[in-house]
Amino acid sequence: MTRTLRCRALVLGAAVALTLTACGGNSDSAGSSANSKGLEKTVIKVGALPIPDAVSLYIANAKGFFKEEGLTVQPVVITGGAAAIPQVKSGALDISQTNYVSTFLAVSKGEKLKLVADMYQAGPNTFNIMVPKDSPIKTVADLKGKTVLVNNLRNVATLAVTTQLKVAGLTETDVKFAEKPFPQMGDALKSGQADACWITEPFITALQSAAGFRKLADTMTGETEDLPMAGWMATDGWAQKNPKTLAAFQRAVAKAQDLASSNRKEIEAMLPTYTKIDAKTASVITLGTYPSALSATRLQKVADLMLDYKYLSSPFDVKSIIAAPSNG
Known part of the structure; x- marks a missing residue:
């Protein structure tokens, strides 16, 4: 945290x-x-x-x-x-x-x-991995070799994403994590600086309604449910x-x-x-x-x-x- x-x-x-x-x-x-x-x-x-x-x-x-x-x-x-x-x-x-x-x-x-x-x-869909609406990434497994934006490294963000990577058969070394403030994540993804982001409210709602972003995974499930x-x-x-x-x-x-x-x-x-x-x-x-x-x-x-x-x-x-x- x-x-x-x-x-x-x-x-x-x-x-x-x-x-x-x-x-x-x-x-x-x-x-x-x-x-x-x-x-x-x-x-x-x-x-x-x-x-x-x-x-x-x-x-x-x-x-x-x-x-x-x-x-x-x-x-x-x-x-x-x-x-x-x-x-x-x-x-x-x-x-x-x-x-x-x-x-x-x-x-x-x-x-x-x-x-x-x-x-x-945390509750359901309060901390999600999201991708642009036209992204070819359809599942967490598709993140292999991709760049995922988080608000800070080696903290709850990377921990939460890593739990979802594990479910998909991947490890944290299978993706590249990069830091970016939440307000800048949407533009960074749209400009191709990264492939996905770990993000929270109110940006989940904002990206969905304004830019059509898709939820790839709710990171507060399984090991992190009700974290x-x-x-x-x-x-x-x-x-x-x-x-x-x-x-x-x-x-x-x-x-x-x-x-x-x-x-x-x-x-x-x-x-x-x-x-x-x-x-x-x-x-x-x-x-x-x-x-x-x-x-x-x-x-x-x-x-x-x-x-x-x-x-x-x-x-x-x-x-x-x-x-x-x-x-x-």
């Missing part, structure tokens, strides 16, 4: 609101509320990509869920989970969106990170230093995740406020799911898959990096 779904920021371009503060309250009133709840911090900066995955952050702000917890949350646009790691380490961000593949890779290399809340899980994709991270040090602030964030996000998972209209209404997805597109794009709690069992599936495909060199226990919600 290392620059993972990072270039998905480029996917949708700059957010309409680059820095959006939580609903209501000046710093003094927020500080008073925070102090009354015993929070360690009044205001926190949270990195997020302007894509559907992070919608709960904006729902929680708009609905006042953070305010109820005594928090003022300031979303800051990032370019990807891996790119945000230096920002959370430096303190420029308190919490950030991340993808699980990037996080597990970083921790396996010594980074001290914690997953603090879940965000997004957990993205969550919220903090450094281990920050989580230990700010347990009550973290718990407040977790409660508000869980409430927003519950709302997103039970009422798609809430998502559709929110997307145009922080992305470049218009209301019409928001009403038809395919979405995954929004779990309200981190599950070690579900996330272990990602780590085990990474081990199987040699993205990790040794077994990885995801329970060790999950920051459990505080009862306080």
Whole structure:
């Protein structure tokens, strides 16, 4: 998930609101509320990509869920989970969106990170391999010797495509992977720079409707069915230093995740406020799911898959990096 779904920021371009503060309250009133709840911090900066995955952050702000917890949350646009790691380490961000593949890779290399809340899980046709309408490529097996565009190399994109290559009797060395931001993939394929692309919404819908692109394969099937994709991270040090602030964030996000998972209209209404997805597109794009709690069992599936495909060199226990919600 290392620059993972990072270039998905480029996917949708700059957010309409680059820095959006939580609903209501000046710093003094927020500080008073925070102090009354015993929070360690009044205001926190949270990195997020302007894509559907992070919608709960904006729902929680708009609905006042953070305010109820005594928090003022300031979303800051990032370019990807891996790119945000230096920002959370430096303190420029308190919490950030991340993808699980990037996080597990970083921790396996010594980074001290914690997953603090879940965000997004893939569903059918949310991450597809696509080709131009007149492409001679009809099956995944036809990709042998071809160039496949991904938003980043050696991450969830290449991992997902490789699982489909395996089903077709191929390996990752049978194709050439090349990096390209999601918004540029369609034009790159039409100009002959590559043969296929791994792409997500809203670009799946856009390429199908505007250019007649065809789906070659849904990469979230088989081994990757219902694959957990993205969550919220903090450094281990920050989580230990700010347990009550973290718990407040977790409660508000869980409430927003519950709302997103039970009422798609809430998502559709929110997307145009922080992305470049218009209301019409928001009403038809395919979405995954929004779990309200981190599950070690579900996330272990990602780590085990990474081990199987040699993205990790040794077994990885995801329970060790999950920051459990505080009862306080």
